[in-house]
Amino acid sequence: MRDKITKRSVDAIEPALRDTFLWDTEIPGFGCKVTPKGARIYVLQYGRSGRDHRVTIGRHGVEFTAEQARNEARRLRGLIASGGNPALERSRDRSGPTVAALGQRYIDEYARPHKKPSGLAQDRRNLDNHIIPLIGSLKVSEVERQDIARVMRDVAAGKTAKDEKTKLQGRRIVRGGEIVANRVQALLSKMFELAEDWKFRPPNSNPCRGAKRFAEHKIERYLSFDEFARLGKALAAAEEGRFVPDVQGAPSEPQKSRNDGCKKHPKPRSQNPHAVAAIRLLLLTGCRLGEILELQWSNVDLERRLLLLPDSKTGAKTVYLSEAALTVLARVERIEGNPHVFPGKRLSEPLRSIRKPWEHICKAAQLQNIRLHDLRHSFASISAANGLSLPIIGALLGHSQPNATARYAHLVASPLHQAVDAIGKQIAGAMNRLP
Structure with missing residues (x-):
């Protein structure tokens, strides 16, 4: 009708x-x-x-x-x-696909072909630990801006945090936080950008567009000259078998008592020599941790004093070696059958982590709140203190963009202060001369 x-x-x-x-x-x-x-x-x-x-x-x-x-x-x-x-x-x-299915396609068709292994691993972690538990079951076409905002709030508040046992690693700890929430938002933004290309959403419908990110404050921690001296003593002790992590004044765990009631005193010992050498090379080159741990002897040109890295965060990279760095490399024991400068326990594999030795050395040197990456910042601070320009510092660190080096601009002012102090003294001296 x-x-x-x-x-x-x-x-x-x-x-x-x-x-x-x-x-x-x-x-x-x-x-x-x-x-x-x-x-x-x-x-x-x-x-x-x-x-x-x-x-x-x-x-x-x-x-x-x-x-x-x-x-x-x-x-x-x-x-x-x-x-x-x-x-x-x-x-x-x-x-249409769910967000979980979109994430898998993103890994297979975008991240694996185009991203470095470390970036791929980080994307996998953010998907498995945060995105899939929170919105993995939603259809891609249904996700709206408020869903993205909720994900960021939940990750920042630690709602996806967990501490669980695993078969391979023994333990997996997921903390979340505001910085992780920003990384999750960036990953989701790329995923939904691709969803538009793959016709899962209409054009210009990315729900991450306009999402407010949390403020990030770059951590800038540099070793002082006194800290350099204490670190040097701890490294030398670790190499020579005189290493005692629980030194006076450093935080330590309570020692068990002997049968006679007296406390045990920790015995001097040494640390993994390859781990100690890797820390020294981090200090002397300003390299990133992965660049040093993955370093192979074929990348070392002792005659020209260069490390020729085929790949890094910014692509192929040349690292200039000082005499002190050459001395460190000359003392590293080469393991037959292993191409890596810092070999791991298994044949042909590199040293995977130096976190524990670094923690022990920091405790012995009484260094607080120092990360391995801060050695790179310390290298830059010494470069600036010696009057090097930002472009030179950027070249030594392997920065591909000038703005990556700009964070050290305030350090370059140090030699300028020295120069202006010298000029000020001369002017004041001239003015105070008696006729």
Whole structure:
């Protein structure tokens, strides 16, 4: 039957044994379906490429009034006139991938071919630890800006934090925090950018666009000359077998008592010589930790005093070696069959971690809040104190962009202060001379 669809005409339809349709006399294809149970549902029917399509608008009195349904029908007719196919688009939305499936495709088709192993591993961790537990079951087409904001709040608040046992590593600790939330947001932004390219979402619909990130404050920790001296003593002791981590004044665990009631005193010992040498080379080159631990003898050119790294965070990189760095390399024992300068326990593998030796050495040297990466910052601070310009410091550190070196600009002012002090003394001296 046909009539103008209004609240009165829709309410007047009596349910039958089968679905009953009332078609509007003004908007082509706009109608109301009445089911045998009395449900009234607004629909729009249209043809496309020789086939009939029907798209559901919504339920009468629950989701839409008659007038609202008419306006939605007009909007859909406009989409159809411009080449759209609302029924097909909604079908794709219902059968579209979840965020978890999008994450796996992102790993397979984007991250693995285009990112470095460390970046790939970080993306996997953020997906497994944060994104999938929070919104992995949502359809990609359903995710909205408030979902992204909720993910960031939850990660920052530590709702995805956990501490669990694993078979391979023994223990997995996930903390979350504001910085991790920013990394998760960046990963989601790239995933939804690709979702648009893969036709899972319409263009310019990235829900991460405009998401407010948490403020990040770069940690700038440099070793003082006194700390350099204490670190040097601890490294020498670790090499010579005189290493005692629980020195006086340093934090230590309570020692168990002997049978006679006297406390045990820790015996001097040595640390892994390759770990100690790696720390020395970090200090003397300003390299990143991964660049040193992955270093192979084939990358070392002793004659020209260079490390020729085939890959780094910024691509291929040349590291210039000082005489002190050459001395460290000359003392490193080469392990037959292992190409790495700092070999691990297994044949042909590099040293995977020096975290524990570093913690012991920091305790012995009474160094507080010093990360291995801070040795790179300390290298830059000494470079600046010796009057080197920012471009030279950037070249030594292997920065590909000038703004990466700009964080050390305030350190370069040190020799300028020395220069202006010398000038000030001469001027003041000239002014104070007696006639």
